[in-house]
Amino acid sequence: xxxxxxxxxxxxxxxxxxxxxxxxxxxxxxxxxxxxxxxxxxxxxxxxxxxxxxxxxxxxxxxxxxxxxxxxxxxxxxxxxxxxxxxxxxxxxxxxxxxxxxxxxxxxxxxxxxxxxxxxxxxxxxxxxxxxxxxxxxxxxxxxxxxxxxxxxxxxxxxxxxxxxxxxxxxxxxxxxxxxxxxxxxxxxxxxxxxxxxxxxxxxxxxxxxxxxxxxxxxxxxxxxxxxxxxxxxxxxxxxxxxxxxxxxxxxxxxxxxxxxxxxxxxxxxxxxxxxxxxxxxxxxxxxxxxxxxxxxxxxxxxxxxxxxxxxxxxxxxxxxxxxxxxxxxxxxxxxxxxxxxxxxxxxxx
Amino acid sequence: xxxxxxxxxxxxxxxxxxxxxxxxxxxxxxxxxxxxxxxxxxxxxxxxxxxxxxxxxxxxxxxxxxxxxxxxxxxxxxxxxxxxxxxxxxxxxxxxxxxxxxxxxxxxxxxxxxxxxxxxxxxxxxxxxxxxxxxxxxxxxxxxxxxxxxxxxxxxxxxxxxxxxxxxxxxxxxxxxxxxxxxxxxxxxxxxxxxxxxxxxxxxxxxxxxxxxxxxxxxxxxxxxxxxxxxxxxxxxxxxxxxxxxxxxxxxxxxxxxxxxx
Amino acid sequence: xxxxxxxxxxxxxxxxxxxxxxxxxxxxxxxxxxxxxxxxxxxxxxxxxxxxxxxxxxxxxxxxxxxxxxxxxxxxxxxxxxxxxxxxxxxxxxxxxxxxxxxxxxxxxxxxxxxxxxxxxxxxxxxxxxxxxxxxxxxxxxxxxxxxxxxxxxxxxxxxxxxxxxxxxxxxxxxxxxxxxxxxxxxxxxxxxxxxxxxxxxxxxxxxxxxxxxxxxxxxxxxxxxxxxxxxxxxxxxxxxxxxxxxxxxxxxxxxxxxxxxxxxxxxx
Numbered sequence: 070x071x072x073x074x075x076x077x078x079x080x081x082x083x084x085x086x087x088x089x090x091x092x093x094x095x096x097x098x099x100x101x102x103x104x105x106x107x108x109x110x111x112x113x114x115x116x117x118x119x120x121x122x123x124x125x126x127x128x129x130x131x132x133x134x135x136x137x138x139x140x141x142x143x144x145x146x147x148x149x150x151x152x153x154x155x156x157x158x159x160x161x162x163x164x165x166x167x168x169x170x171x172x173x174x175x176x177x178x179x180x181x182x183x184x185x186x187x188x189x190x191x192x193x194x195x196x197x198x199x200x201x202x203x204x205x206x207x208x209x210x211x212x213x214x215x216x217x218x219x220x221x222x223x224x225x226x227x228x229x230x231x232x233x234x235x236x237x238x239x240x241x242x243x244x245x246x247x248x249x250x251x252x253x254x255x256x257x258x259x260x261x262x263x264x265x266x267x268x269x270x271x272x273x274x275x276x277x278x279x280x281x282x283x284x285x286x287x288x289x290x291x292x293x294x295x296x297x298x299x300x301x302x303x304x305x306x307x308x309x310x311x312x313x314x315x316x317x318x319x320x321x322x323x324x325x326x327x328x329x330x331x332x333x334x335x336x337x338x339x340x341x342x343x344x345x346x347x348x349x350x351x352x353x354x355x356x357x358x359x360x361x362x363x364x365x366x367x368x369x370x371x372x373x374x375x376x377x378x379x380x381x382x383x384x385x386x387x388x389x390x391x392x393x394x395x396x397x398x399x400x401x402x403x404x405x406x407x408x409x410x411x412x413x414x415x416x417x418x419x
Numbered sequence: 420x421x422x423x424x425x426x427x428x429x430x431x432x433x434x435x436x437x438x439x440x441x442x443x444x445x446x447x448x449x450x451x452x453x454x455x456x457x458x459x460x461x462x463x464x465x466x467x468x469x470x471x472x473x474x475x476x477x478x479x480x481x482x483x484x485x486x487x488x489x490x491x492x493x494x495x496x497x498x499x500x501x502x503x504x505x506x507x508x509x510x511x512x513x514x515x516x517x518x519x520x521x522x523x524x525x526x527x528x529x530x531x532x533x534x535x536x537x538x539x540x541x542x543x544x545x546x547x548x549x550x551x552x553x554x555x556x557x558x559x560x561x562x563x564x565x566x567x568x569x570x571x572x573x574x575x576x577x578x579x580x581x582x583x584x585x586x587x588x589x590x591x592x593x594x595x596x597x598x599x600x601x602x603x604x605x606x607x608x609x610x611x612x613x614x615x616x617x618x619x620x621x622x623x624x625x626x627x628x629x630x631x632x633x634x635x636x637x638x639x640x641x642x643x644x645x646x647x648x649x650x651x652x653x654x655x656x657x658x659x660x661x662x663x664x665x666x667x668x669x670x671x672x673x674x675x676x677x678x679x680x681x
Numbered sequence: 682x683x684x685x686x687x688x689x690x691x692x693x694x695x696x697x698x699x700x701x702x703x704x705x706x707x708x709x710x711x712x713x714x715x716x717x718x719x720x721x722x723x724x725x726x727x728x729x730x731x732x733x734x735x736x737x738x739x740x741x742x743x744x745x746x747x748x749x750x751x752x753x754x755x756x757x758x759x760x761x762x763x764x765x766x767x768x769x770x771x772x773x774x775x776x777x778x779x780x781x782x783x784x785x786x787x788x789x790x791x792x793x794x795x796x797x798x799x800x801x802x803x804x805x806x807x808x809x810x811x812x813x814x815x816x817x818x819x820x821x822x823x824x825x826x827x828x829x830x831x832x833x834x835x836x837x838x839x840x841x842x843x844x845x846x847x848x849x850x851x852x853x854x855x856x857x858x859x860x861x862x863x864x865x866x867x868x869x870x871x872x873x874x875x876x877x878x879x880x881x882x883x884x885x886x887x888x889x890x891x892x893x894x895x896x897x898x899x900x901x902x903x904x905x906x907x908x909x910x911x912x913x914x915x916x917x918x919x920x921x922x923x924x925x926x927x928x929x930x931x932x933x934x935x936x937x938x939x940x941x942x943x944x945x946x947x948x949x950x
Binding site for chain 2: 113115143144145146148149150151153155157159160161170171174175218219222228
């Protein structure tokens, strides 16, 4: 199920080209108003571009512009399920009927559809909530049901528009696990603000800025060594590759402790630890005590970024305030300690 | 259960509110007081009264059905379509709300009457609408339709189209979306709109008498019967008015409940 | 601070009293011949044109007097008068309604009969239903509209039917003569039973077909001066100014009778 989309819309000034290989998940990253959701709208057939072409497995869904067929397949005939921030479960139907909605719309018999729906509810871990009305579900539960509903519709492409943005931070990790599982071999496009989502859920990242693609590549590369301004600002994640040993990520010169995302790796597995530059504290002296992750480093570059100063030390980066940078007298060559709490670090298997 | 409001109403609103309520309720009380109770049953069960009542019930139900069949699609177009002259179209469609019903009756006459715009061709085909029960239903539908459209359009706008978009993305055709999502979501609005339309049809007088005429069992509905009875037998008119009143109260109560649900 | 609601209450109370009892200056109905005296005449709807002409004549003869009319169905007018409407003169289209007032002793003088009216068949121009006689009205397939038996014109129609044995199956029994006429002028009905005067007033919009049987139901119009509205309950209440009686006299005069005759009314026996 490979997807190709290329379009321009003058009203929103968004023009992008995107290719998603079969079974691949692509994350669309970018600041607000960069056109991420417009891309999904064009794919889903909700937005009619001024010129453009959308095809799935060679079947043309949108073909608009000079000399083209003017084809615009209706949203319901595209088999591109869209999941947004809000679960938007139909309030008059219980969870099971919500999930069965897609199959029934395809003409599946009621009983078959309900059995199918029950299977999907179990797949996302809410098999026991089928009889509940949407009003009786928590935000996290509702979004799981919404995921099940989207999957039950048997989409060729799953379109996710910031599926976790409206959720409490405490329930985000468990839904992220669910998504990781279901997206594993599925063709999908996910719009997100969160580089961690992009890293954990997507194979490739496309960065949009002001309606244009400014960067794209394999998630790990783009997120650890961003070239675009936005990529650098929002991503710039610290990524430490290593092997799993003694409940920690062992790399060449570092040992990183963190929270495991997903299934626990076995000893010797290749793993990655990820943490945000903002989560890194910088000290002049060696730190003893609570933070389990302390790294003795030498500052290679000090880069002012508005209110913050980004401190590079080899592959690692830390963001500190201008005031703190001044107090610490940070310059190239300073020997400092980077410290990050284990709870701020995500560890996942590759 | 008394509920404490976080912000009190200004105290002065209670007086005009009370006066307003009295202004509406006192005349109704006056009607009840005027009823000749000993002969009430005889008056309302007379052949004339029964014929008028059943005709009213039948025609009002029929016109409510017509309002639903025509009004639901109209409300959907008004609520979901987006084009330049929508405002003008809406005002035109809702015109019967401000039109005196007698004028509405004349307009229908000029359209469907024997010499009317369409009536001439209908007459040539041997179809005659005037003086028939169909004409009563048409007159009632004409005046009641805007009530349903306005009420339902409001519900549709409030409900928004987010659920409809979600349903479409799950593969539901527009008809499926309408049947399984849109309609259930605005059902309370549709019910209260239909009840309003029914109540309006039940009380319809001006358009009916102008367009359909007045004949017992065929076109003389309850309001027409009340108006006619007043000529000779005011007691009967008052008794019938009370029947209409009680009926209206029941209908409004039902409407409130419908709106309360969901 | 509680004085404000109280003041509002007072204002509302005053307002409601005004609404029920009438505030401000009396409009002078029946008062002695001041400048701006108004005479209020309640008259059957069929008298609209003739009484307006007579009223104009009356104003010419009585300086400073304004005649105000309220035209409507006779029974409507009677119930309004019974509920205390400030009428000085009442002219009815039938004796039955006038009798209701006699029963309640509201008249200042005995009613006088000033005109009669008879039924006539009204048909649309060209007479598409080919109606020639009263008996034709019973023809199948003909849309005939009459007044409901409850109203005077309908009662008259029933009387003629009974006398002649012609059984009309109307498509509609209307509330008033005007409603019958409207159905005929619009072409909805092939024929309607209305009064001679209505056919004349409708001009070219309808054609009238007189029929001899109409003599079976002659409608007689009575008129009477009423007691002053303000003190009808006192036993010696009367038409204090005499203006009301003067109006009745004008209607009965040769001048008034000529105006009525021009409109198609026949003199009262």
